[in-house]
Amino acid sequence: MSWIDIGALEEIAPRGARVVKTAFGCVAVFRTETDEVFAVSDRCPHKGGPLSDGIVHGNKVTCPLHNWVFSLETGEAQGADEGQVPTYAARVEAGRILLDATQLQARAVA
């Protein structure tokens, strides 16, 4: 794994998200109420809604376009909806958010 520092935890509001631009599309980085971070693709598999603009509750996010709810850990759609959004390894170290660069690239190639 090769971790890239993408910014400070404080730059994302609790229960909020920010976007990281990559050559292969945007990745949404979420911060939960309890300061966990998660990274998933910023594209809802349903109609392409920006998940980073959704409401974060628990470790889930609700897509702003049609209220699909996704687990931020597994990327799986919750409830009756079926679909999955790619997830990426993310962690916080000394107040900085790190994403796994190799994984970002591998996913894009796959």
Added chain:
Amino acid sequence: MKQKLVVIGAGMASGRVLERLFEAEPDAYEVTLFNAEPRGNYNRIMLSPVLSGDKTYEEIVTHDDDWYAENGVTCRFGEHVVGIDRNRKVVIGEKGEVAYDKLLLGTGSAPFIIPVPGKDLPGVITYRDLDDTEKMIEAAAKGGKAVVIGGGLLGLEAAAGLKERGMDVTVLHLMGHLMERQLDPSAGYLLRKDLEGRGITVMTQASTSAILGEDKVEAVLLEDKTVLEADLVVMAVGIRPETRLATDAALEVARGVEVNAQMITSDPDILAVGECVEFDGQLFGLVAPLYDQANVVAQTLLAEPAAFVPKELSTKLKVTGCDLFSAGDFAEGEGREDIVFRDPARGVYKRLVLEGDTLVGAVMYGDTADGSWFFGLIKDGTDISEMRETLIFGPGFQGGAQADPLAAVAALADDAEICGCNGICKGDIVAAIQDGATDLGAVRATTKASGSCGTCTGLVEQVLAVTLGDDFVMPAAQPVCGCTDLTHEDVRRLIKAQELKSMPAVWQELGWKSSDGCHVCRPALNYYLLADWPVEYIDDPQSRFINERKHANIQKDGTYSVVPRMWGGMTTPDELRAIADAAEKYNVPTVHVTGGQRIDLLGVKGEDLPDIWADLNKAGMVSGHAYSKGLRTVKTCVGKDHCRFGTQDSTGLGIQLEKALWGSWTPHKVKLAVSGCPRNCAEATCKDIGVICVDSGYQISVAGAAGMDVKETESLTDVATEKEALEIVMAMMQIYRENAKYLDRIYKWVGKVGLDWVKEQVVDDLENRAALVERFLLSQSVYQKDPWAEHVAERAETYRPIANLTLEAAE
């Protein structure tokens, strides 16, 4: 021959090292102990009881002079160490050097001082050692006001102790809830409530910008310009490892002095222990791991094999008599699920965090009896799948009790107001039930509760159910969402009756089943709280739908639309030019004229929003709130200024109305129109609120619709003057704001409560009308502001990507 051991710092960890060392091999080392404090080892954890007066210093001393003498320890107390010379292997004290074979650093930690003006004024102290404690005791003897900066464990202990000693205490905490490292927001809310119950004032999200005073501290100035008088300021915002000696000696230091599992630093003859240490990226502050480290240090010094392994930790604390417990990792994370239990009546909150079939974390407040059992399950990684259903009830419970959906109402005090229209409290209803009113109709007939607007019907039924038990069958009602069994109406009423002023307060007191709500309940709660407590509650953008969080309408492709306000549908060539310029500059693909008499720029990229707003702001335009559950537009015709049929200045009144109402949040969107004559060119009779001008004045009608439903407005009243028209409309807005269910348009809500009730409140009862207007204006004083200007100035950065990896990835 004895080796020479020098120990710097007489704290709890180094004290434990010496005990272990002398127990094992009393003759191995000749020890010199430096301590900057003019005393030896004492139990620092017990400083709080000293502060509160429950214990004396003598009672918390762990090693006295006799002990040092017996063990041949040379004590150099009150003497600072100025340096370490690793080449010559000497420690340089203020009063001379000491040679060492082995050196142990136990320098502990230093309080963090926030770098604000006035931090060095007399009367500003930290809370770390006995000297600080004595200073506080001395200051408290004079009485007066104390401000404690920092709502962590130390800060709260200081606050409680000072309160006990008779001071007027305010705690300032930067974060949203107290002890955010140990507690989640719900437990933090309960702690705050307990502290406030003891007379301590708690201010969260309070950022200190300066400490004021001439020769001594006089006040604390907050970033929001609040000034708090203070005779004493205690800084307890945190600690950091004291590493200056280690750094000067060129040892490896990250956040703390780096050690290996044998507690040896980058110099093989120098060890470190306690709060100054960093091991495997971790710092340590609780006493249990420090004692583990101490044992390892003693063994390493005696050349015995030993390794420090950080253990899973639990914190069971009594903060000023409030029981709280947290263990393991209670953050939400990979594959984790929550089990939440709340008992509003007893002030109990428990939350378990599961990962697969094991328990990984627990937070408890109010009832921590089962803490060690849960901690055991966490440590052992016990498979809990068999007992999952009843796990949260603890080891003693193996039945199948369900959370009680009536708990919130059962917990209400007798003087909690259930029916706001008639001022009927729970106790009145219970009394009526006990006197024989055993159904809703009878309660209404005897008490009038729920007999007016009817929105408290659900609550009255719940009081019946709680009082009568199985004799009353509850009609099925639609709860807000899966997080609660209460309806919107119940929640609204209870927020008022119990004066719940924060989201964690609602979750706890109303027994929410999730830890932090969901996308359905959070926007509704955020609205109810800001509408009912405009001054006390702080709007939570993260609980708003994206349109209201980003102040723009999200489109199906994830771009946004931007609509500047055009007061009463009026615009100017300058404004049009600025809009045209912005449309070109930001490549706006679609420009559309809306039904609300303004211009919509569609297809703006999220990250361009702050820039386009700044440009439009420069031309004097503000947000049109075209995205909000709030006041949208006031549509007008041109009125008597131009139209040969016009009877009044309909455009002027429309502008006045829009200027009065803009920026207000409402349960659903609100659209108005003002027509200058009964020909009604502004289509006022299908709006939420419509005004038709006639020769004799203004006809005000409400509850129209022209969307999914089409419905003509119904007459509210006729008035003679513009001033009265404005008052009636503001009162109408406020009564809707205070009473309607979230996402009910005015016509839906009026359909439920009846227009007669609305007329009584807004038209007939003049005193009530004035009170409604006053409350509306109070709310406007907080919320009537241009979100564009605010976001451009304060949070433009959040609209942009946090990082751009397109360059790195291309390499």
